[in-house]
Amino acid sequence: MKTVPAPASATPAVSRVRIVGIDPGSQRTGVGIIDADAQGRLTHVFHAALVVAGEASFPLRLKRIFDELGEIIAAHRPDECGIERVFMARNADSALKLGQARGAAICAVVSQGIVVHEYAATEVKQAVVGSGRGDKTQVQHMIGVLLGLKGPLQADAADALAIAVTHAHTRASIGRIGIPRSAWRRR
Numbered sequence: 001m002k003t004v005p006a007p008a009s010a011t012p013a014v015s016r017v018r019i020v021g022i023d024p025g026s027q028r029t030g031v032g033i034i035d036a037d038a039q040g041r042l043t044h045v046f047h048a049a050l051v052v053a054g055e056a057s058f059p060l061r062l063k064r065i066f067d068e069l070g071e072i073i074a075a076h077r078p079d080e081c082g083i084e085r086v087f088m089a090r091n092a093d094s095a096l097k098l099g100q101a102r103g104a105a106i107c108a109v110v111s112q113g114i115v116v117h118e119y120a121a122t123e124v125k126q127a128v129v130g131s132g133r134g135d136k137t138q139v140q141h142m143i144g145v146l147l148g149l150k151g152p153l154q155a156d157a158a159d160a161l162a163i164a165v166t167h168a169h170t171r172a173s174i175g176r177i178g179i180p181r182s183a184w185r186r187r
Contacts, residue, residue, distance in 0.1 A: 017171070018045065020078035020109070021164030022069070023156050024102035027053035029065050030156030033076050034147065036168035044147040046076055047157040058097065062104040069108040081109045082167030084159070085118045119166050127166040
């Protein structure tokens with residue numbers, strides 16, 4: 001008796017993109033990784049807050065952000081990255097430290113060949129909460145709902161996941177309408 005091979009699946013393989021979101025901070029840096037498939041479904045992969053405040057010096061904090069983020073990227077192999085854009089703070093010293101922490105995070109990502117996309121905090125809140133003026137608890141709650149996570153989320157990790165979700169939504173919109181993101185900005 002001759003065996004007949006099973007027919008190939010009529011369902012095409014689901015392509016997915018893995019996105020790392022980063023909420024940079026000089027004391028805690030949030031990291032969140034999600035998968036987004038071609039149908040727009042989002043799946044939680046990983047999240048953490050890198051607590052670097054206990055280091056002996058600020059340069060050691062930056063090194064730890066770079067090293068730990070590099071290890072996470074190597075372990076989870078994201079395809080793309082979204083990171084929060086720096087806002088102007090009242091305290092110049094804090095803004096400089098935040099910028100340096102952000103630079104360490106960007107270097108960790110770029111050193112592994114991943115392109116970085118930047119998002120303002122208001123863009124992230126708009127994408128996740130529906131208002132650019134949403135607060136941290138709203139972001140935490142909505143990220144839990146969107147990704148099906150149970151229990152409370154640490155704020156920096158939730159913000160990082162929100163940045164990844166924002167990037168997933170933005171890249172899907174760009175794919176649908178074909179207008180580059182830079183054209184969306186009001187001048």
